[in-house]
Amino acid sequence: MNPLLSVRELTVRFGTEDGPVLATDRVSFDVATRELVALVGESGCGKSVTAMALTGLLPRNATVTGRAGFDGRDLLARSERALRAIRGRDIAYVFQEPMTSLNPVLTVGRQVGEVLRRHQRMRGAALRRRATELLELVGIPLPARRLREYPHQLSGGMRQRVMIAMAVACAPKLLVADEPTTALDVTVQAGILDVLRTLRTEIGTAVLLITHDLGVVADLADRVVVMYAGRVIEEADVDDLFARPGHPYTRGLLDAVPNPARHAEGGLREIPGRVPVLASSPDSCTFAERCGRVDGTCRTRAPQLAAGPAGHPVRCWHPLAAPAPAAAGGPA
């Protein structure tokens, strides 16, 4: 199968006052057509930097190497102008805070219409009809009225729906969504997650979802790529990852989430220490200093991403053994 997006060895470095910072370290992963891939990790893991590199939105102090094949083209080799043509048409983006991405002095209709005008050369009645359809697609009630309103007249959830409507206006092949529900209440989030699900069935869009929320991942993702300190450390189908995590960090993340089934066992599992800030790629496992399974090898040789005990790729010298498959319907 030929993937829609194929990221290879994506490395992003920032030049800062305190010296160079390695934000992502040879990150590789694929997204297939119509697939929903979650890029997961905590602050500082490099997930948002990866998304920004793919969308050409990194600040000027960033140096990018690697490849990002998309539909036969390399996104990282494109000029800003060439990227702009792809952006908004074939790849679209949605960010955490919709208010900062919407123009406060233009109506919703003008902003949705602008996308259709620019990329699809629509005009007049056809444009208005399509704009109304798009708001309907993302579950906005009374779409004709909303088109005449300004962003400040909408709630946070409605603004995020407008952002998604604009993002998918040209039926993109890929939507990159960076923490799209993090600023929203859970009851509002539920509606947005439904919209993202709908996109795939209605217009066949693949989604690269960047999130720290494992509940959202469980709800939405087909496949999960886990990042830690700039490296991809594990990659698996969603059920496989939650049931048979191979990397101690993945296991730690899953155990840190409050889960009533485990409360009796004496508290939530903690991961001691903090994510390291790296100047260059170390000859060691970046999780070594926080890991309970660490030994001399972990501190002197960087592990490669390789098939772990459960069959999926894990970057660990001592991956966790896969538990025996649980009976169907039993607790994970």
Place this chain on the structure above:
Amino acid sequence: MSPPTLAVTGLVKHFGPVRAVDGVDLSVAAGEVVGLVGESGSGKSTLGRCVTRLLPVTAGSVWIAGRDIARLSRHAIRPLRRQFNIVFQDPSSSLNPRLAVGEIVAEPLRHHRLGPGAQRRARVVEMLELVGLGGEVVRRYPHELSGGQRQRVSLARALAARPSLLVADEPTSALDVSVQASVLNLVARLQQEMGFACLFITHDLASVEYLAQRVAVMYLGVLVEVAGRAELFAAPRHPYTQALLSAAPIPDPPAQRRRRRVVLAGDVPSPVAPPPGCRFHTRCPVAIDRCAVDVPPLRPVGPAGGLVACHLVGDDGTGPTLNGAAPADRSG
């Protein structure tokens, strides 16, 4: 039975036309952890600030240690402030950046003139060790610490004078999952060791389920349900509580796929003009005509002593079950 540590009765807080808290009765027993859950705009944080008299109260009473602090002048409250304290979501804005950690933790001791200098210094080190920070952080400044460490410092300060009530307002919401786990564990341990009563304010249901013995659910300025933790999570009675619980995705993919979600229509109405009758009726999937007219009182239902404000829930606790309903279909 000893009187509750905190008893809030008929509490009202208006900001001009905004009816942020509009008649709340709630008590926290000695040594009890009560979770106060709600989404943005519910008034939960305003309630926390009224309880600690960081905000003046419009009407109603706040009884702490036998005194109604809602009625007292700022001057008269000063000696009572030893009895209660609050920690916030963002410790970097609530810790004075120009004070060293030792001075920050000593603040309440100095303020209440507790013990001679040597005794205070010993107490500061004791508190820092209790929250899992070594005595060596005494001379460090807030900016030198991680987010999780800063939250530990705020807990040490809040608890240094041994208050009988701690209000915790979203103390883990700004933290990564793994750090969040360690702060939740810490609050649980401190509460058991020191025995203070705690009002734990959050939007995160999982952390409430982990920490609280009783849970109060707030919507648009009023409480809609108060029940024991097990009762509330196993059998939520108010339609809003049911929607809230069903909307939060759980980090277990197969289980999450099996869950039925209640997607609420529309947005939370404005607290300037809350709907008449039941405030939830505009979004409630099972509302009847009466709900738009009569205000449902918060009343005891069922054998376990839970309180619910809903016309559709009978005195025996039976009522509508939204989880069985098919999720709203938007695709048609």
